[in-house]
Amino acid sequence: MRKSKTWGGEIFEIPPYQHVFAYQRELRRLFERESWRIVHSHINALSAFSLRAAKKADVPVRIAHSHSTAGKGEPIKNAIKAILRMQANRYPTHRAACTEHAAKWLFGKGADYRLVRNSIELGRYSFNASEREKCRGELGLSDSTFAVGHVGRLTTQKNQSFLVDAFAELLKVRPDSVLLLVGDGADRKKTASRARELGIADKVRLLGQRDDAWRLYQAFDVFALPSIYEGLGMVAVEAQAASLPCVCSTEVPDDVDLTTGCSHIELAEGPGRWATALLEASTAPSRGLSSSDASGLKAYDIEASAVELGDWYIKLYEGAVKQ
Incomplete structure (x- = not known):
């Protein structure tokens, strides 16, 4: 573990996800030791691994976040994604995505999710x-x-x-x-x-x-x-x-x-x-x-998005504490 001087947070180093068993084992130990109430996974189909570990560690709020899809030209990667997508809705308690397109790809048509836009300064x-x-x-x-x-x-x-x-x-x-x-x-x-x-x-x-x-x-x-x-x-x-x-x-x-x-x-x-x-x-x-172009871009302003995400976390945290 090491602290991030830039952002004031902490960085925990664990084995890479390619080492599936060691990755999940260390994640579970981390989640149990830190007793976090929320785990938000941003690794698309691979969230099946991280959120499985979170569930075993009894983390009450587990968010799977879809940022991508799949396309031609990557047959091996797409085959792995296809297998992992079958587990996409098994471990999360909540779902998020950067677009409707990304949500449908990972969670399926009609799945309940929260739109969380990728934002910038x-x-x-x-x-x-x-x-x-x-x-x-x-x-x-x-x-x-x-x-x-x-x-x-x-x-x-x-x-x-x-x-x-x-x-x-x-x-x-x-x-x-x-x-x-x-x-x-x-x-x-x-x-x-x-x-x-x-x-x-x-x-x-x-x-x-x-x-x-x-x-x-x-x-x-x-x-x-x-x-x-x-x-x-x-x-x-x-x-x-x-x-x-x-x-x-x-x-x-x-x-x-x-x-x-x-x-x-x-x-x-x-x-x-x-x-x-x-x-x-x-x-x-x-x-x-x-002015119209600038208006369209405002939805991706990090200042507003950070407040929205923070409010969501607070709501989810309060719900988890009551359980």
Whole structure:
């Protein structure tokens, strides 16, 4: 166990979930020792493991929270998810999800759940012209360079190789462009290799894992999210908070359509269509949110969401104490 100086909480280190038995054993010991009244699990289908341990430890309030779904291209992972989903409603006493789409996928149609939106510090992402100039300068981008941006783990789900293909088509029309990929993951080598195969490695920059994504959004001209599945697609919310036009796949839920600058394109339409969509999105009005756009984003304000979640916890805690 170690304390978090940043947030004032505590971090308990246990075996990873891949070690199923040790993971559940240590979780149960932890729950019994700390005597928590509420356990809120955010690991989607894997919550079957953590909440099973919580139930054995007699934790009265057990919340399963769905943040994602499943899609093509991950047969082994999807098979495991399918098995675990059968246990999704067995151990929780309450259910939560970031969208209706994510709730239906994990808990089934008609299941009772609470909508708990993923939230951010909206003000931190607000467009800032001076920050954009500074960030683009650090990246070596001229004023005329067209920057396509993406933030996400480099994995099959996020589909960066497809985005590289689309960007290759875009370069035929806008050779003064660059693709900025923020994040890291198992597909890093695959993504870099695809860029080399297409002869555009000098135009595709893998920026790695960053803790200043909020700044990098300022440097982008358009944001792309070609995921093969999403529970929400929080990065699209962040991008819109930065007044960026967004092009998302149709596998990204419509819940992210918070401004007039967000559009959805089917992956089946191919890289060429995506290249056109990215260029068309860049012709949107200059950076800045209208009052209606800002209103749509307010639902993802962390200040309001924290109060709502806290009130829910208090209600659940009071109910548990009375038992």
